[in-house]
Amino acid sequence: MTTHMRQEINEIPTAVSRLLDRQGPSLRDAGLALKAADPAFLVTIARGSSDHACHFLKYAVEQYAGRAVASIGPSLASIYGKSLRLNGAAAIAVSQSGKSPDIVAMTKSARDAGAVTIALTNTLPSPLSEASDHAIDIQAGPELAVAATKSYVSSIVAGLAMLGEWTDDVDLARAVRDLPETLNRALALDWSPLQAALDGADSLYMLGRGPALAIASEAALKFKETSEIHAEAYSSAEVLHGPVALVGKKFPVVGFASRDAATASTVATLDDLARKGAAAFVTGDGADAAAELPAARTGHPLTDALALIIPFYGFVEAFSRSRGFNPDAPAALKKVTETH
Known part of the structure; x- marks a missing residue:
């Protein structure tokens, strides 16, 4: 019997293709919003595999957009009741469910503090999407296995697509468009x-x-x-x-x-x-x-x-x-x- 995890791994190329086909306008809008805001730095808000996706995007943004990226502990808002000075910054929050209270609270705090906020989530509408200026449906589809696979890859692809729009990087944009075929191989x-x-x-x-x-x-x-x-x-x-x-x-x-x-x-x-x-x-x-x-x-x-x-x-x-x-x-x- 094939496990759900194996089925979902096999679905990754299709999920990425669906993301790029269906969310093209939203990805462009988010990328253009980053270009217009010209943030001095970025912060990320996530846990688990979603945080690893943000770690990937940190290196991508720092290398190709020249902006420092830092991960914020979500408990800063939800447990400690603190906020940060984020005027002139951008924030990317990643959550498959879009409803983890600490991720939502930190995203709201970042937006209230002046950051341009972007949510990458597999669930729209959701509390996280409502807390953000821009929300991208990563289009991973139902993910039944506990270990995330499709949503991890799709979150990174969404971030790379936005980065390509933000920086006008035609080589990156082309590589992202070709990903479904490459991932299938x-x-x-x-x-x-x-x-x-x-x-x-x-x-x-x-x-x-x-x-x-x-x-x-x-x-x-x-x-x-x-x-x-x-x-x-x-x-x-x-x-x-x-x-x-x-x-x-x-x-x-x-x-x-x-x-x-x-x-x-x-x-x-x-x-x-x-x-x-x-x-x-x-x-x-x-x-x-x-x-x-x-x-x-x-x-x-x-x-x-x-x-x-x-x-x-x-x-x-x-x-x-x-x-x-x-x-x-x-x-x-x-x-x-x-x-x-």
């Missing part, structure tokens, strides 16, 4: 060689830099959610400053490299760990000692990074089942967590 990529390296392991590292670090963070969360294996994400630079002490013989390490300026250093780190005996894998080209994992080429560094999550999702769903778990319903987790 990525579904067929085989990461099963990881299976043997994880047999008997109870912990592993996921590494990356820039947008690929956000992918590593999402991948680590999915291992915890679906397979009850301890995974931690680190910058491929920071891992050498302490966490590397835990990397012994056959310790699994997966590096996400997206054919950008950080690829060479990430691949070098994975090669070094492999030479020290780690079970090291990397998606970048040119590894000497680490095993290479296949990745889809998109023609743009940002969409290259995003496409890395697709074969990983397919792998972790199968890995979860191989360990006797149900990836649709991880123990002690529920689909919507309404945090106050």
Whole structure:
């Protein structure tokens, strides 16, 4: 029997196509609003996989729009009753359900403080959309598995589409338009060689830099959610400053490299760990000692990074089942967590 999670992974290219087809005007309006506001900086408001989507967009905005981006703890408004001076800023809030009280409260606070607010949500109308100046329906459709997949990818695609409009980046806009076809190819990529390296392991590292670090963070969360294996994400630079002490013989390490300026250093780190005996894998080209994992080429560094999550999702769903778990319903987790 095919799990809901596997079905939803397979639906990602269609969901992205639906988003781009149906939300084109809204995405353009949000991008033009950012251009008109010319924000001095941006803040993001999210939790869980949605926060990992924001982490990806942070690197994208900082590299391609030249604005600093910071993540705001939603409890600042809901628990501590505080507000920030956000006049001249923009805020992006991401929530699949659009109704988590702390996300909604922080978004309202940001708008009241003078920020241009944009909501990325799978539910319209919703309290979050009503609290925002602009609301994008990410069009992921029903997502029944507890572990988010479609909504994570669609949230990032929505953010990249807005960024392309904001910055008049025709190369990024083209890469985003081509994503459904590229992601469909990525579904067929085989990461099963990881299976043997994880047999008997109870912990592993996921590494990356820039947008690929956000992918590593999402991948680590999915291992915890679906397979009850301890995974931690680190910058491929920071891992050498302490966490590397835990990397012994056959310790699994997966590096996400997206054919950008950080690829060479990430691949070098994975090669070094492999030479020290780690079970090291990397998606970048040119590894000497680490095993290479296949990745889809998109023609743009940002969409290259995003496409890395697709074969990983397919792998972790199968890995979860191989360990006797149900990836649709991880123990002690529920689909919507309404945090106050």
